[in-house]
Amino acid sequence: MIKHKRIAFTFIFLIWLPALMVAQPRYWVQFTDKHGTTLTPQEYFCTKTLERRATENVSPTDSTDFPLNESYIAAVNGIASDKGKESRWLNAVAVSASKNEIKRIEKLPFVKQVKPISGAWTTAKVIQKKSSDENNDHLWDILYRQTERMGGRYFRDSSINGKGVRIAVFDAGFPNVDTHPAFEQIRKDGRIIATWDFTKNRSNVFRGNSHGTNVLSCIAGIHDGTAMGLATGAEFLLAITEVNSEPFSEEENWMAAMEWAYKNGADIISSSLGYTFNRYFPKDMDGKKSFVVKAASLAARKGMLVINAAGNDGDSDWKVIGTPADADSILSIGGISPETNLHINFSSYGPTADGRMKPNVSAFGEAVVAKPKGGVEIAYGTSFSTPLVAGFAACAWQASKGKTAMEMLKDIEKSADLYPYFDYAHGYGVPQAGYFLYSAKDSVNSTFSLYETGEYYSVYISYGLVKLLSGYNTSILFYSIEKPDGTLAEYGAARVYQEQALNFKKSAFKIGYKLNVRYLNYYATFELGAKEPVDHEITANL
Amino acid sequence: MKKTLSMLAILLFSLAGYSQTILMEDSNPMAPYEVKTHGPNLKNYGQWFIGFGAVTPVGANSDNTIFGKSLLFDLGYRYRYRVSNFFNTGFDLSYYLQGNRLNKSGMLKVYDGLVHGRENIVQNEFRFSPFFRFNLTPKRGNFLGTYVDLGGYVAWNFLPVFRAVDTKTSNNEMLKYTRQFDPMQKRYEYGLTGRIARNKFIVFAHYRLSDLLKNSSLPDLPRLAAGVQFGI
Numbered sequence: 001m002i003k004h005k006r007i008a009f010t011f012i013f014l015i016w017l018p019a020l021m022v023a024q025p026r027y028w029v030q031f032t033d034k035h036g037t038t039l040t041p042q043e044y045f046c047t048k049t050l051e052r053r054a055t056e057n058v059s060p061t062d063s064t065d066f067p068l069n070e071s072y073i074a075a076v077n078g079i080a081s082d083k084g085k086e087s088r089w090l091n092a093v094a095v096s097a098s099k100n101e102i103k104r105i106e107k108l109p110f111v112k113q114v115k116p117i118s119g120a121w122t123t124a125k126v127i128q129k130k131s132s133d134e135n136n137d138h139l140w141d142i143l144y145r146q147t148e149r150m151g152g153r154y155f156r157d158s159s160i161n162g163k164g165v166r167i168a169v170f171d172a173g174f175p176n177v178d179t180h181p182a183f184e185q186i187r188k189d190g191r192i193i194a195t196w197d198f199t200k201n202r203s204n205v206f207r208g209n210s211h212g213t214n215v216l217s218c219i220a221g222i223h224d225g226t227a228m229g230l231a232t233g234a235e236f237l238l239a240i241t242e243v244n245s246e247p248f249s250e251e252e253n254w255m256a257a258m259e260w261a262y263k264n265g266a267d268i269i270s271s272s273l274g275y276t277f278n279r280y281f282p283k284d285m286d287g288k289k290s291f292v293v294k295a296a297s298l299a300a301r302k303g304m305l306v307i308n309a310a311g312n313d314g315d316s317d318w319k320v321i322g323t324p325a326d327a328d329s330i331l332s333i334g335g336i337s338p339e340t341n342l343h344i345n346f347s348s349y350g351p352t353a354d355g356r357m358k359p360n361v362s363a364f365g366e367a368v369v370a371k372p373k374g375g376v377e378i379a380y381g382t383s384f385s386t387p388l389v390a391g392f393a394a395c396a397w398q399a400s401k402g403k404t405a406m407e408m409l410k411d412i413e414k415s416a417d418l419y420p421y422f423d424y425a426h427g428y429g430v431p432q433a434g435y436f437l438y439s440a441k442d443s444v445n446s447t448f449s450l451y452e453t454g455e456y457y458s459v460y461i462s463y464g465l466v467k468l469l470s471g472y473n474t475s476i477l478f479y480s481i482e483k484p485d486g487t488l489a490e491y492g493a494a495r496v497y498q499e500q501a502l503n504f505k506k507s508a509f510k511i512g513y514k515l516n517v518r519y520l521n522y523y524a525t526f527e528l529g530a531k532e533p534v535d536h537e538i539t540a541n542l
Numbered sequence: 543m544k545k546t547l548s549m550l551a552i553l554l555f556s557l558a559g560y561s562q563t564i565l566m567e568d569s570n571p572m573a574p575y576e577v578k579t580h581g582p583n584l585k586n587y588g589q590w591f592i593g594f595g596a597v598t599p600v601g602a603n604s605d606n607t608i609f610g611k612s613l614l615f616d617l618g619y620r621y622r623y624r625v626s627n628f629f630n631t632g633f634d635l636s637y638y639l640q641g642n643r644l645n646k647s648g649m650l651k652v653y654d655g656l657v658h659g660r661e662n663i664v665q666n667e668f669r670f671s672p673f674f675r676f677n678l679t680p681k682r683g684n685f686l687g688t689y690v691d692l693g694g695y696v697a698w699n700f701l702p703v704f705r706a707v708d709t710k711t712s713n714n715e716m717l718k719y720t721r722q723f724d725p726m727q728k729r730y731e732y733g734l735t736g737r738i739a740r741n742k743f744i745v746f747a748h749y750r751l752s753d754l755l756k757n758s759s760l761p762d763l764p765r766l767a768a769g770v771q772f773g774i
Contacts (some may be wrong), residue, residue: 174671
């Protein structure tokens with residue numbers, strides 16, 4: 001029996017051994033103040049940022065860009081095992097520490113809070129690499145339409161290409177951006193303003209994962225004279241923030257990159273960052289939980305437009321958007337299918353956990369991207385919808401000089417083809433260039449009629465608008481049932497074959513519920529839940 | 543026939559004109575946010591698993607088993623209750639099959655006094671295995687993460703089998719002898735269980751504390767078995 005005991009103890013020890021070898025967790029240690037620190041803006045910021053700060057009347061006492069208090073950092077370093085990046089905006093430093101060390105750090109009088117750092121984000125979902133045959137009709141069709149779907153020709157006809165707008169791209173690597181023909185014009189014009197690899201602390205970013213090269217091409221690449229993105233005249237800041245082998249450092253890198261981008265004059269940040277099940281539960285997607293949300297929101301307040309992928313979990317158990325796409329002040333981008341013009345299956349759905357509408361807008365989730373080794377190919381993911389919209393936003397901003405980031409965010413939403421209709425799969429739809437060049441959209445008159453028949457409400461559309469043999473998206477009717485608090489109880493899309501386009505059970509409408517319908521350029525709202533009984537037609541509110 | 547097909551096609555086409563084709567719909571957008579209690583990192587979680595492994599030399603008094611040919615198979619259901627982020631508890635219910643291939647030098651002749659070409663002691667068991675789980679990634683979302691399970695098992699050997707196979711050298715004929723409900727094996731046993739796992743990939747080990755054979759004068763069989771399990 002003694003022998004058994006010895007073997008049993010050995011057995012338990014061997015089982016526990018790998019557990020003892022697990023790396024220490026990382027935390028953000030946030031301080032209470034920046035007592036005793038100062039900043040000389042002229043030395044710290046680039047000219048573009050200084051101009052923006054002057055325009056926006058940033059107070060000299062705004063300490064968010066001040067450095068951290070060195071004595072606080074030293075005190076934390078004295079306890080923690082390893083120090084990581086610092087965040088001026090959040091007044092925090094990243095550390096590796098054991099539970100006991102964290103308890104000691106939390107007791108320091110100048111420590112406001114300690115939060116664990118997330119790990120493992122997602123980049124693009126490259127489901128399938130299709131043929132890279134450059135004569136492939138499908139490839140050329142997608143290439144042409146990925147910008148045309150956003151009305152790209154209107155920007156091109158007006159010589160708008162994002163000139164003067166600076167876009168920061170955060171990704172996992174940009175191999176061969178320094179040699180690939182798709183980026184020749186950018187290199188020739190010297191429009192890669194700054195680069196930094198936050199994972200290795202060096203300036204060379206033309207290495208690593210090809211995802212960043214793919215993404216950049218969707219903003220500004222040119223393939224055989226055809227623009228892959230709309231901002232072919234924009235300036236760029238390229239940052240590597242993602243590294244698969246050290247997932248816990250990614251959040252630190254992303255926050256540091258955000259401050260670096262601001263310092264270097266970025267107007268727009270295009271990022272495919274997304275934390276989901278690794279750290280959070282769906283209920284946490286309320287735009288408040290994560291540190292990156294705070295940083296992204298601060299970036300928006302400082303005048304940068306942050307554009308982030310909604311995520312690629314639409315067809316997984318997670319289903320909803322990740323963080324920081326849940327942040328209020330971020331333009332979250334969903335994906336649509338070029339074939340159906342409807343939500344592409346993997347694109348993550350809204351709303352946020354607290355019921356706010358997300359994604360904000362959509363773009364193609366299937367796009368032609370530059371391959372680092374030369375040529376192009378088709379790739380899938382909201383990671384590619386995001387740079388398509390980033391390129392669009394740069395052009396829109398060029399056409400709307402003087403507007404703030406938040407005004408641009410609202411305008412991009414308004415420009416979308418479904419606006420004011422929205423749902424949690426498409427947001428407001430695909431942004432349209434025409435909105436920024438030709439002011440308001442065409443006025444819309446109701447073309448819908450709503451009738452009560454027995455247990456149903458029936459939506460009718462005019463006979464002349466039933467387009468059986470029409471092309472993309474023109475015969476799709478979008479509908480949503482809206483609750484009194486503005487959230488959607490139900491939504492969907494149907495193909496219109498006949499005047500009696502869609503039927504709804506009356507029982508779907510509780511008190512205060514509305515029916516929103518969108519077809520072609522027409523939009524109507526019917527207030528049904530609280531209405532008095534009617535016999536026939538119900539009038540729409542436009 | 544042609545006419546019928548044409549009529550059918552026309553009918554289908556005309557019916558399509560009167561139908562409502564929903565291309566996409568979501569009738570409960572808030573469903574992902576509804577409070578759930580069942581999931582990999584929620585209060586309750588159930589998981590089917592399948593395991594494969596081999597007997598190891600650990601715990602054998604002598605070299606009685608041919609290692610590498612003594613294999614095991616495990617199929618069962620695991621229930622886990624989350625007490626805290628770090629500490630969970632639960633149990634397995636499983637069907638467990640282990641074949642102990644005997645080495646000619648030791649255990650042969652123990653059953654019938656004859657030397658056979660190949661001999662196997664086979665355990666067919668139902669196992670109940672309670673365990674404690676220690677999560678090494680306590681701050682995580684709704685996935686299993688990395689964890690260590692420590693526990694024990696009690697097993698009912700519901701079908702102990704002894705199997706012998708001889709090959710006659712003259713005409714290469716195979717002679718098989720199978721003894722169901724082998725009286726030499728104990729019907730109940732117990733032991734320790736340990737696992738280390740990352741999500742649904744699990745490395746496990748069982749250590750048998752009880753004896754397998756009733757006759758304590760016989761050399762014992764190896765006690766430690768190890769292998770991999772996959773959550774289904």
